[in-house]
Amino acid sequence: MGTIDNPRIQELSQILKALGHPTRLFIIEEIAQKPACVCELKERIGADTSTVSKHLSILRQAGLVDIEKKGTMVYYSLSCACVQSCIQSLTPLIELKHKRYCEMLE
Amino acid sequence: MGTIDNPRIQELSQILKALGHPTRLFIIEEIAQKPACVCELKERIGADTSTVSKHLSILRQAGLVDIEKKGTMVYYSLSCACVQSCIQSLTPLIELKHKRYCEMLE
């Protein structure tokens, strides 16, 4: 798939692709605060349970989240705090885009 | 599109989605070293010029790259050094995944 066959790039792009969806990014930020189960996330997102579960499995395949089973519930948590750093590090870019957008309006 | 309508999340996911492709990630890392034009990148990637150009326009729409025109050539560069930090910050996660993969083989 694709022309770049560098394993590190493949790994990175899988992770970034998993993060590149609004619902999954929302999930990441929610469970970064506090681990949550599917039904809790489903409530906050407002999508079908199966949809949420599928997003979670994509995050899991990318290694972004861990699970802990408690009875029938499955609690999802961040596997690495570095994911928060990754997201946070983009703040300057967003500010730059806003600045440029304002300048463009003048 | 989607159920999450938080503007910040939308903005972030557009950026991360743009980064979430091997060819585009490769481009980002190339021009982080030194700005390059389409034909240079096309050589290093080995894809059609139009394919590379389209990837570049996705990166541009996400605000990740800037352009500078010199004659008929268009040089692309990183718009913000924070993009490199973003990628670098995922190193611990990749190491964690490798560690777990090795443990899994035992």
Next chain:
DNA sequence: ATACTATTTGGCGATATTGCAAAATAGGAT
């Protein structure tokens, strides 16, 4: 003007993603 190169854009088929619904699976309680 033509010729040449660099880049972008439009079209198109192949493939992948998304989200809901229904069915399957798993665990706890009665």
Next chain:
DNA sequence: ATCCTATTTTGCAATATCGCCAAATAGTAT
């Protein structure tokens, strides 16, 4: 065992992405 809830998996239709080709656009030179 049945019942109930939580979760995952499967199926499917709608949509989006990808990569090549061809055509259009832009800039330089003759």
